[in-house]
Amino acid sequence: MDRYRRIPTLTIILAAIMMAVVAPASWAQEEFDETRAIIEINATDGDAGFHVLLDAGAWWSMKMIDPDGNKIFDEKAKGSLREQGLTENFFESAEPLCLFDPEEPEEEVVSLAEFLERFPAGEYVLIGINNEGEKLEGVATLGYDIPAAPDISATEGSVQNIAATVVSWAAGTDLGEKCHDQSLVDDGIISDPALVEVVGWELVVEPADDDAADPKRVFSVQLPLGQTSVTVPQEFLQLYLDDGFTDMKFEVGAIEASGNQVFSEGEFEIEE
Secondary structure, eight states: OOTTSOOOHHHHHHHHHHHHHHSOTTOOEEEOSEEEEEEEEETTTTEEEEEEEEEOSSEEEEEEEOTTSOEEEEEEOOHHHHHHOBOOEEEEOOOOBSSOOTTSTTSOBOOHHHHHHHSOSEEEEEEEEETTSOEEEEEEEEOOOOOOOOBOTTTTTOEEEGGGOEEEOBOOSSSOTTTOOHHHHHTTSSOOGGGSOEEEEEEEEEESOTTOOSSOOOEEEEEETTOOEEEOOHHHHHHHHHTTOOEEEEEEEEEETTSOEEEEEEEEEEEO
C-alpha cells in the first residue's frame, strides 16, 4: 500500500554515497538493536501522531532520514550525557486534530491525508555514532496498514459494581468519525482498516478526574487477539472509590503487526 509516496531510490543512493564519503574509512559499523516507526491514532479525540523507537548500546549521536531523503531528526548528547551515552530512545510527534473541532478552535488541524504526506510510507534510515566511535545504522519501516478503531460501545457510559467491573470491546470497521477518510482507502493509499489484521489489544484504565489521588495509579494490560474483555481488579478500583472518585476513563487500542495502533476512549462509573 505504498504507492501514496514512492521512495525516490536515486535520492537515497546519492545520500548514502555522500555519507560514505564523509565518514572515515576506518569506521566500524554496528546495527541498532531495535528500530520502529509507527502511526498512532486516537479515534475518539480525532488526532494522529508519528512515533519512533530505537535502541542500541551506548551512543551519543543519531539522525533520521525519511524515504524522500530528507533529514527529519537529529539528536546529539553533550557533556556528561555524551560521556555516559544514550541507549533506548522513544519520541512522539505532536498530535494535531484530523478535523476542526469547534470546541477547540485554537487547535492545529492536519487531516489524515496531510499527515500521510508528511510521513510517507517506506524506510526511515537511522544513522548514529556509538561511544566506541563506531557507526550505527538501522532502518525503521513505516507502513500504512492502520487497524480499525475498537468498538467500545459495550462499556462506554456503563455503571459497574467494583466487585465485577468488566471492560469489553469488539473489532471496529474504520478509523473513527474524526480521522477516517474513505477516499484514502478507495484510492489505495491506505489499507481498508476493517481488513487490517489486529495482532493484539491494549487496555488502560485510570480515573477520569485529573485531581485523582497522588501518586496516580493506572491499570494497564496488553492482550492477545482472542481476548476482548477484561475484569478490572477490585483492589485497583477500591482505592479510588475510597478517595471519592467514581468516574473512570478507559482506552482500548488495536495493534497491527508492525506496531501501528488506533485507540478508542470512553468512561464508566463505579459503585459499591
